[in-house]
Amino acid sequence: MKAKIYTAEEIPGLLRDHGINATFQRLEIARAMFTHGGHFSAEDVFTLVNGDQPHVSKATVYNTLGLFAENGLIHQVIVDPTKVFYDANTLPHHHFYNVSTGTLSDISAHDVRITGLPPLPEGMQMDGVDVIVRVRHNKKEAAAS
Amino acid sequence: MKAKIYTAEEIPGLLRDHGINATFQRLEIARAMFTHGGHFSAEDVFTLVNGDQPHVSKATVYNTLGLFAENGLIHQVIVDPTKVFYDANTLPHHHFYNVSTGTLSDISAHDVRITGLPPLPEGMQMDGVDVIVRVRHNKKEAAAS
DNA sequence: GTCGCATTTATAATTGATCTAAATTGAGAC
DNA sequence: GTCTCAATTTAGATCAATTATAAATGCGAC
Numbered sequence: 625m626k627a628k629i630y631t632a633e634e635i636p637g638l639l640r641d642h643g644i645n646a647t648f649q650r651l652e653i654a655r656a657m658f659t660h661g662g663h664f665s666a667e668d669v670f671t672l673v674n675g676d677q678p679h680v681s682k683a684t685v686y687n688t689l690g691l692f693a694e695n696g697l698i699h700q701v702i703v704d705p706t707k708v709f710y711d712a713n714t715l716p717h718h719h720f721y722n723v724s725t726g727t728l729s730d731i732s733a734h735d736v737r738i739t740g741l742p743p744l745p746e747g748m749q750m751d752g753v754d755v756i757v758r759v760r761h762n763k764k765e766a767a768a769s
Numbered sequence: 770m771k772a773k774i775y776t777a778e779e780i781p782g783l784l785r786d787h788g789i790n791a792t793f794q795r796l797e798i799a800r801a802m803f804t805h806g807g808h809f810s811a812e813d814v815f816t817l818v819n820g821d822q823p824h825v826s827k828a829t830v831y832n833t834l835g836l837f838a839e840n841g842l843i844h845q846v847i848v849d850p851t852k853v854f855y856d857a858n859t860l861p862h863h864h865f866y867n868v869s870t871g872t873l874s875d876i877s878a879h880d881v882r883i884t885g886l887p888p889l890p891e892g893m894q895m896d897g898v899d900v901i902v903r904v905r906h907n908k909k910e911a912a913a914s
Numbered sequence: 915g916t917c918g919c920a921t922t923t924a925t926a927a928t929t930g931a932t933c934t935a936a937a938t939t940g941a942g943a944c
Numbered sequence: 945g946t947c948t949c950a951a952t953t954t955a956g957a958t959c960a961a962t963t964a965t966a967a968a969t970g971c972g973a974c
Contacts (some may be wrong), residue, residue: 626774631956637867642929645920647920647921647922647970648836650921650922665961666962668962674932680922680923681922681923681924682923682924682962683922683923683963683964684921684922684923685916685960686961686963687921687922687963690938691822702847702848702849702850703847704847705847705853705930705931706930706931706960706961707960707961707962708850708899717813720889720890720893722890722932722971723896724891729890731886731887732887734884734885735884735885735887736883736884736885737883737884737885738881738882738900739880739881739882739884739885740879740880740881740882741876741881742876742880743879744865744902744904745865745867745874745904746973747906747907748865748867748904748905748907748909749904749906750902750903750904750908751868751904751905752902752903753900753901753902753903753905754899754900754901754902755883755898755900755901755902756796756898756899756900757886757889757895757897757898758895758897758898758899759889759890759894759895759896760892760893760894760896761892761894761896762892762893762894790940790951790952792939792951792952792953793939794952794953795952810930813928823952825953826953826954827931827954827957828932828933828954828955829952829953829954829957830929831931831932832932832952832953834964835932838928839959842919850961851929851962852928852929852930852931853930855930864960908915
């Protein structure tokens with residue numbers, strides 16, 4: 625089960641469905657993310673959108689990503705202490721995080737099952753479960769210490 | 770299965786076992802973390818260690834936390850985009866992350882079982898699996914939009 | 915046109931974390 | 945004890961991601 629890739633024509637409806645007012649900048653940003661799919665830092669989005677000529681300011685990129693995340697259009701992924709990633713894939717899924725390169729890749733949640741979790745603390749509701757499988761380059765060299 | 774809490778006397782041996790040279794500052798920091806147990810930001814540790822009078826500089830706190838993490842004495846937990854947490858619990862376990870308050874709490878990994886993960890990408894080895902259960906305060910008020 | 919509101923923008927400010935270069939300390943040789 | 949070298953600590957400067965601020969801009973209602 626792969627992340628859905630949208631066509632440019634579907635983007636306006638996508639925003640509307642999430643209660644987001646469509647503006648030029650928001651469409652640009654959504655288009656950049658959803659027609660590629662994948663994981664983006666704010667910086668990535670900024671570069672992607674402004675590739676040819678400046679369209680969208682950095683502040684707007686941050687604002688918009690925040691707005692999208694609030695409204696469930698995209699999802700924050702926090703694996704890198706230095707920056708936040710945003711995930712255009714809203715289907716339930718998990719992540720490989722390549723520690724060596726700082727790269728994320730998806731794990732479909734379709735077959736993943738997590739059992740034995742304790743009950744939630746009192747008065748809490750579950751917001752989601754993130755599973756992050758940290759991986760690194762295979763070292764022939766063992767820890768020689 | 771709770772995180773092990775150490776007594777002050779056990780700390781020097783703990784460092785030695787992890788190949789860490791014991792110095793005054795490192796002992797102070799380890800003591801602060803391991804006699805309490807729990808999750809700490811660098812800031813937390815700094816405050817905890819220097820509560821009464823300045824003992825350890827901020828730079829040293831960062832250096833030492835990094836050193837401890839490298840040597841497996843503590844573990845980085847990345848759930849908050851604004852700061853890194855360090856976990857004095859090195860037993861296998863997972864986390865509840867309270868989105869409303871930014872608080873972490875432990876889930877023993879003892880009973881948790883994760884099945885259906887795909888094979889690792891080529892040439893990669895697993896470094897660990899983090900499970901983060903995001904929870905939030907129960908809202909009687911549903912999303913009214 | 916212009917009033918009002920949402921949005922965007924440039925820029926400054928904030929903040930956790932890291933770097934630098936110098937000072938201090940520690941452990942062993944003598 | 946003291947010399948020496950390497951390890952450690954330190955204050956302060958610096959960095960990069962993000963957020964805040966306050967001024968423009970766009971756009972529909974009238």
